[in-house]
Amino acid sequence: MENTEKYLHDITEIxxxxxxxxxxxxxxxxxxxxxxxxxxxxxxxxxxxxxxxxVGSEAVTAIAAIAAxxxxxxxxxxxxxTVRRARQMGASLWTHSFRQLCIQAAxxxxxxxxxxxxxxxxxxYASVAALCLLFYGLALLSGARFSHKELYxxxxxxxxxxxxxxLFPAAGLPLWAAGFGIVHLxxxxxxxxxxxxx
Numbered sequence: 567m568e569n570t571e572k573y574l575h576d577i578t579e580i581x582x583x584x585x586x587x588x589x590x591x592x593x594x595x596x597x598x599x600x601x602x603x604x605x606x607x608x609x610x611x612x613x614x615x616x617x618x619x620x621v622g623s624e625a626v627t628a629i630a631a632i633a634a635x636x637x638x639x640x641x642x643x644x645x646x647x648t649v650r651r652a653r654q655m656g657a658s659l660w661t662h663s664f665r666q667l668c669i670q671a672a673x674x675x676x677x678x679x680x681x682x683x684x685x686x687x688x689x690x691y692a693s694v695a696a697l698c699l700l701f702y703g704l705a706l707l708s709g710a711r712f713s714h715k716e717l718y719x720x721x722x723x724x725x726x727x728x729x730x731x732x733l734f735p736a737a738g739l740p741l742w743a744a745g746f747g748i749v750h751l752x753x754x755x756x757x758x759x760x761x762x763x764x
Contacts, residue, residue, distance in 0.1 A: 593713055594647035595762050598754025601640040602747045608636035609743035616739075626686070636746075651762065663712045671709035674701050695738030699728030699745045714761070720753040 611632050615625060652659045678701020685693050703724025710718035724745050731741040 593717070593757065594644070594651045595754045595757030595759075597640075597644040597647040598750045598757055600643045600647075600754070602750030602752075602754060604636050604639045604643070605746035605750060606743055606748075608632050609739060609747060612739060626691075630686075667709040667712040670712065671705040674705040674708055677701065678705070692735035692738060693732070695742040696728050696731035696735065698742060699724050699731055701728075702745075703728055714757065716753055716756055716760075720749055723749045 612629050615628050615632075620628060649659055678697060681701070682694055682697050685691075685697060703721045703726075706717050706721030706724060710721055727741050727745040727749070731738050734741075
């Protein structure tokens with residue numbers, strides 16, 4: 567009985583410390599890894615479409631469908647695994663720090679999404695990869711102060727890759743794959759081994 571009370575006291579103390587830190591610490595490294603896998607699979611699929619010589623509205627529709635699938639898979643995976651991680655830690659998902667992370671990340675994501683839609687409507691396809699990387703990177707940088715420091719480094723890498731993609735639009739797809747695939751894989755692996763494995 568005494569051990570149970572000590573265990574409950576320890577859990578309460580952990581919750582208090584996490585809450586007091588003002589940071590959302592339940593982000594899942596596994597969701598980063600899977601997000602990287604989905605992104606690399608999506609980039610490979612787009613590459614195959616382009617290699618097959620599909621052009622015009624048919625290519626745009628196919629690429630948009632792949633992008634939507636990658637986004638949906640990444641969001642679902644991220645949400646499910648982050649909820650699971652929060653439960654494992656005995657913490658709530660909807661904390662003040664999580665709300666702040668979302669609030670800070672939302673403006674760059676929404677503005678970037680609208681900008682990308684406008685670019686596609688104007689058939690400015692060469693700029694899409696750079697815009698995705700830049701605005702996503704800015705969203706990570708905005709929200710990073712409410713989570714692990716690794717989010718800041720991932721955001722910085724995304725912005726730098728976005729700037730390179732803006733300079734070299736022809737390399738947009740490989741740079742997009744590097745940003746959303748490789749950076750997510752590295753981020754996820756680091757997060758998993760540093761915070762989750764134990």
